[in-house]
Amino acid sequence: MISQSEWNNALIERHGRDLFNKAQNTTVAVCGLGGLGSNIAPLLIRMGIKRLILIDFDKVDLTNIHRQNYLLSDVGRLKTEALKDGLLKICPFGEIITHNEKITEDNIHSLLSEADIICEAFDNAECKAMLVNYILEHYPKKYIISASGMAGLNEADLIKTRRITDRFYLCGDGVSDIDKGFSLCASRVAVCAAHQAHCVIRILNELK
Amino acid sequence: MVKVNGEMLDIAGKSVKEYLLTTNYDMTRIAVEKNGEIVPKAQYDSTILKDDDSLEVVSFVGGG
Known part of the structure; x- marks a missing residue:
């Protein structure tokens, strides 16, 4: 069994102590655990983000397996639980908080007040707009990274990251719509x- | 002139809401940034555009 200090030291060698410490002291929320969220969270835990908040109300079904980061044996399980188990297999030292509910304007504060950075990973366009507007209107210190336009078979490199405001980033091609x-x-x-x-x-990395 | 998503438009004096109503944007799927700050939805009506303002309307599409 690898110890926590072995895990930490190996990551410090890769990222440097400064970035490692920042990642260890940051809470990132992943809102929606579908094709985006189930792939975002494992990358974050590999990069040393210590505290993750995972939010989704859904269960894994067969069609999810074709693009979402779950196993066939996860079918029927809550996405929050299945993803948490997967993350703890990558790194058993992470702090994973799960909320099995739908995010609305009424519960955002209780779900996301602890998050420093929020990854919007919903599939519904109205929900995306609701979360982005709410966070930017109510929390001047939080960052939100949203996604819009990743459907279809167009070139992968049409997907870009753009900075819209100091604390609002938008990833995607902006146009490829499942609807x-x-x-x-x-x-x-x-x-x-x-x-x-x-x-x-x-x-x-850019935080002072 | 007001810069909107990179295009110069003669809409100074209009409110954000008045401008949006001339477009095809779905109000439930957008976020609006003006001069680097988000415009709260409740202020679309009271936010008046001025010459040299820079506006970006982010229109979300589904998928995730």
């Missing part, structure tokens, strides 16, 4: 998820 007949495929959604996770580590 306009584009389906989601594992590879392109994972590219967008990686953009969001990479945005987290870049924000941490």
Whole structure:
């Protein structure tokens, strides 16, 4: 069994102590554990984010396995529980907080007040807009990294990260909409998820 | 002139809401940034655009 200090020292060798310490002292929330969220969270725990808040109300079903980071044996389980188990297999030293509920304007404060950085990973466009507006209107110190436009089979490198305000980043191609007949495929959604996770580590690296 | 998503538009004097009503944006799927700050939804009506303002309307699409 690898000890926590062995895990930490190996990561410090890779990222340096400064970035390691920032990651250990940051709480990141992943809102929605589908194709985006289930791929964002493992990247974050690998990069040393110690405290993760995972939020989703859904269970894993068979069609999720084609693009979401779950196992066939997870079908029927709550996404929060299945993902938490997967993350603790990557790193048993993480602090994983799960909330098995739908995020609305009425419960955002109780779910996200502890989060420093929020990854918006919903599939519904209205929910995306609601969360982004709410966070930016109510929490001037939190960062939000949202995703819009990752469906379909267009080029992966049309997916970009843009900084909209000091604390609002937007990943995606901005246009590929599941509501306009584009389906989601594992590879392109994972590219967008990686953009969001990479945005987290870049924000941490720039923190004073 | 007001810069909106990179395009110069002659809409100074209009409110954010008045401008949005001339477009096809779905109000339930957008976030609006003006000069680096988010415009709260409740202030779309009272936020008047001025010359040299820079506006970005982020329109979310589904998928995730």
